[in-house]
Amino acid sequence: MHLCSDYHLHPQGHRLQPYTQELLQPWANHARQVGLRDIALTDHDRYHAGVDFDEIDRLRETNPDLKIRAGIELDNDPIHSAAGRAWAEKNWDRLDFVLGSVHFLRGDWAFDHAGEEAEFARRDIDEVYADYYARIRTMAGSGLVDCMAHLDLVKIFGFRPAADLSDLLATVLSEIKRADLAMELSTAGWRKPVGELYPSDEIIRAARATGIPFTTASDAHSHVQQGENFAPLAEKMTALGINEVVIFDRHERAVVRL
Ligand SMILES: [Zn+2]
Ligand SMILES: [Zn+2]
Numbered sequence: 001m002h003l004c005s006d007y008h009l010h011p012q013g014h015r016l017q018p019y020t021q022e023l024l025q026p027w028a029n030h031a032r033q034v035g036l037r038d039i040a041l042t043d044h045d046r047y048h049a050g051v052d053f054d055e056i057d058r059l060r061e062t063n064p065d066l067k068i069r070a071g072i073e074l075d076n077d078p079i080h081s082a083a084g085r086a087w088a089e090k091n092w093d094r095l096d097f098v099l100g101s102v103h104f105l106r107g108d109w110a111f112d113h114a115g116e117e118a119e120f121a122r123r124d125i126d127e128v129y130a131d132y133y134a135r136i137r138t139m140a141g142s143g144l145v146d147c148m149a150h151l152d153l154v155k156i157f158g159f160r161p162a163a164d165l166s167d168l169l170a171t172v173l174s175e176i177k178r179a180d181l182a183m184e185l186s187t188a189g190w191r192k193p194v195g196e197l198y199p200s201d202e203i204i205r206a207a208r209a210t211g212i213p214f215t216t217a218s219d220a221h222s223h224v225q226q227g228e229n230f231a232p233l234a235e236k237m238t239a240l241g242i243n244e245v246v247i248f249d250r251h252e253r254a255v256v257r258l
Contacts, residue, residue, distance in 0.1 A: 001238055001258045003230045005038040005247055006031065008073070008099060008149060008184060008217030012043045012050050019052040021059065027223045028063040034227040038247050040069035040097045045084025046077055053094045069096035069248060074144060075103045076135055088144055097248040099184070100145030102135040102153070112156050117193070120159045129154055129161040133172050140175045146251055147182040147215055150189065150198035158194045169203060173210045182246050182253065183212050185237065187229035188219035197236060204240055213246040213255065234258075 011019065011027055024041075031039050043051060056070045072095060074084055088098055105111050105128060109119065120128065132154040140148060151172075176183060189198040199207075207214070214237075218228045237243070237258075244257045 001234045001243075002035060003216045003227070003234050003245070003258070004036055005216055005245060005256070006036050006218050006220070006226050006230075007040040007069070007071070007097060007147070007215040007248070008042050008186060008188075008219045009039055009226060010043050010073075010219070010221045011041055011223075012047045013221045016047045016050050018050045019055040021055065021062075024055060024059045025062070027226065028059060028066055028068070030223040031066060031226050032063075034230075036066070036227050038067040038069070039226070040071040040248070042071035042073045042097065042099050045072050045074045045088065046080035048072060048084055048087040053091070067247070067249075070094060071097035071099065073099040073101055073149060074139070074142075075101045076139060078104055078108045085142075085144060093250070096250055097147065098145045098251075099147055099149040100139040100142065100181075101149040102132060102139055105135070106131050112153055117157045117159075120157055125159050126161045126163045128159070129163075129165060130168065133165070133168050136172055137175045140172070140179050140181060143179075145181060146248055146253070147184055148176055149184055149217070150186045150219065151183055152199040152203055155194050155196065155200075156189070156192050169206065173203075173206055173212065176207075177210050177212055181212070182215050183207050184215045184217040185233060186217045186219050187233050188217070190229050190232075197233065201236075201240065204242075208240070208242065213244075213253070214242060215247075216245055
């Protein structure tokens with residue numbers, strides 16, 4: 001089984017870099033090189049000013065063998081997310097795909113940044129998880145996203161709750177199902193301290209049972225990370241009985257059998 005779609009890519013990386021062919025073409029080249037056929041550019045909404053739909057159209061014209069989707073990753077950034085949402089609403093018809101994610105917890109804490117283990121160690125982990133999933137539910141119900149990104153990102157440094165979260169997770173999954181969203185399978189977790197796919201096998205099994213469809217994603221912040229670890233991801237999907245993924249065209253979801 002070969003996975004051909006990567007629906008979580010950050011051409012701008014971690015800073016504002018306006019879209020140009022010089023910035024974007026290496027992404028198309030490397031995608032092709034690793035056997036991808038369908039990619040979604042999903043920069044963080046705090047860098048929405050760099051996203052240029054005309055430049056994406058130009059990239060499509062010079063790379064007609066690739067499906068190139070215009071996307072954005074909306075999160076709950078306390079400073080920038082209001083402007084990001086307004087931008088996504090204004091440009092909804094030119095966007096193919098919107099990811100929803102949670103990167104900030106109580107106290108405007110950017111919990112997934114390198115070095116935040118110390119803060120995890122100080123906090124009540126059950127409370128951290130409860131706070132995280134409450135925010136995930138809000139994002140899922142926002143009406144502005146097509147797919148939830150790295151659903152259990154809160155495990156990034158390997159801190160685990162003592163409490164049983166199955167009821168909480170069931171509520172989260174039913175909210176995602178109610179909103180008719182997809183969920184990504186993200187290999188990014190394999191390069192983080194936790195060393196696990198996002199989300200866990202347990203969540204994937206429950207999502208599958210709930211009828212939530214999946215995208216495949218690397219969360220690449222460099223063009224060479226595209227499709228990273230897609231071979232082991234394909235193996236895991238086979239083991240979990242997943243033989244299809246979804247793709248998006250102007251928010252219209254289609255199933256691809258693998
Ligand atoms: Zn993210
Ligand atoms: Zn991302």
